[in-house]
Amino acid sequence: MSAHAAAPHPAPLLALRGVRKSHHIGTPVETEVLHGIDLTIEAGEFCALVGPSGSGKSSLLNLIGLLEPPTAGEIRLDGMDTAQLPETARTRLRGRSIGFVFQFHHLLPAFSALENVLMPASIERGAASDTDTARARELLRRVGLHDQAHKKPGELSGGQQQRVAIARALLLAPRLLLADEPTGNLDSQAAQQAFALLREFNQDATHGQRSACLMVTHDEHLAAQCDRRLHMRDGRMCD
Incomplete structure (x- = not known):
């Protein structure tokens, strides 16, 4: 091989091939809700997933x-075929490599903002370390809530709670961040602030490689600010 040959292109962070999913929806007969999905996302990409309600975005x-295996097809994360992993290995990989932000923040009401941010480390390792606590405080600072760390979710506004949820999702520096309508419960100003935070962390290479983000949204203004827009309809990807 020539010394000047191009280096092989790295595998995409996420690659789906022929992914199908069937459910029993109120009857003994299985109904297929995802029909042969093919999709790739590169490390560092920020993608919007758009489509009408019921098109299969949340299932995808x-x-x-x-959170569940496909009925058929491959889902590769960092080149690993996750569909072939046993449940315990999938759970471990999910906790280590994937962060989640939802429309409803799912913060634990009895715990402070800081304790909520630390929850992924507590689940992953049994207890949060001093390093975890320092990172949680730094994340709260970066989302503008360093002085609210002691407050419980009920003492925070909806926008502040979502910022806590974003910090929590980023605690373990996941390779892939999944956001399901993360701004759908916020007013336009808080929505733009939450999106800006997701974008900021997506572009942050502090931990060696930028995280990718896949965001489900109905907000066309936010979708237009993403690197790429992916369209779904009736359980299929479309142009």
Whole structure:
């Protein structure tokens, strides 16, 4: 091989091939809700997933997030075929490599903002370390809530709670961030602030490589600010 040959192109961070998903929806008969999805996302990409309600966006996110396996097809994360992993290995990979932000923040009301941000480390390692706590405080500072760390979710506004949820999703520096309508419950100003935070962290290479983000949204203004817009309809990707 020539000394000047190009280096092989790295595999995409996420690659789906022929992914299908069927459910029992109120009857014994299986109904297919995802029909042969092909999709790739590169490290550092920020993609919007758009489409009408019922088109399969949340079902697709559940599969990509390793919350359930596909009925058929491959889902590769960093080249690893996650569909072939046993449940315990999928759970481990999910906790280590994937962060989640939802429309409803799912913060634990009895815990402070800081304790909520630390929750992924507590689940992953049994207890948060001093390093985890320092990172959680730094994330709260970066989302503008360093002085609210002691407050419980009920003492925070909706926009502040979503910022806590974003900090929580980023605690373990995931390779892939999945956001399911993260601004759908916020007013336009808070929505733009939350999106800006997701974008900022997506572009941050502090931990060696930028995280990718896949965001489900109905907000066309936010979708237009993403690197790429992916369209779904009736359980299929479309142009």
